[in-house]
Amino acid sequence: MTDEGPFFHGTKADLRPGDLLTAGFRSNYRPEIVMNHIYFTALRDGAGLAAELAAGDAAPRVYLVEPTGPFEDDPNVTDKKFPGNPTRSYRSTEPLRVVAEVDDWTRLTPEALQEWRDRLAAVLEDERGEIIN
Incomplete structure (x- = not known):
């Protein structure tokens, strides 16, 4: 079944409605990798x-986005690593169009954010933490 959204993209970039998010930028998690896809999720948080x-x-921002072309489940968090797609995470080689900035998402406490950073660092140190690009 294809997810119909709404879809969201999290970034530190300051964007405006109508802007296009495209692939071809460095990974936030492995900066030596230039990403072939743009990533998004149906989960605001x-x-x-x-x-x-x-x-x-810069300040973290969440945007309501719409895919401009086909998209697929993000294999970094779906069947290639975890069963199903519980995070409702997707990727596309086609741009995402920014519809609006979203303000009603749940911010992490500094402690929770540090826990996530530590978990991410541990995963990336493990050879199974390789990004499927």
Whole structure:
């Protein structure tokens, strides 16, 4: 079954409605990798987590987005690593169009954010933490 959204993208970039998010930028988690896809989720707070973990010092932001082309389950968090798609995470080689900024997402406490950073660092140190690009 295809997810009909709504869809969200978390980032530290300051974007406006109509802007296009595209593939071809460095991974937030492995900066040596240029990503072939743009990633998004149907979970508002999942996008918030991605925004908080994104590289850079700017404020985390969540945007309502719409895919402009076909998309697939994100294999980094679905069947290739975990059963199903519980995070409702997707990726596309086609751009995402920004519809609006979303303000009603749950921010992490500094302690919870540090726990996520520690967990992410541990996963990336493990050879199974390789990004499927």
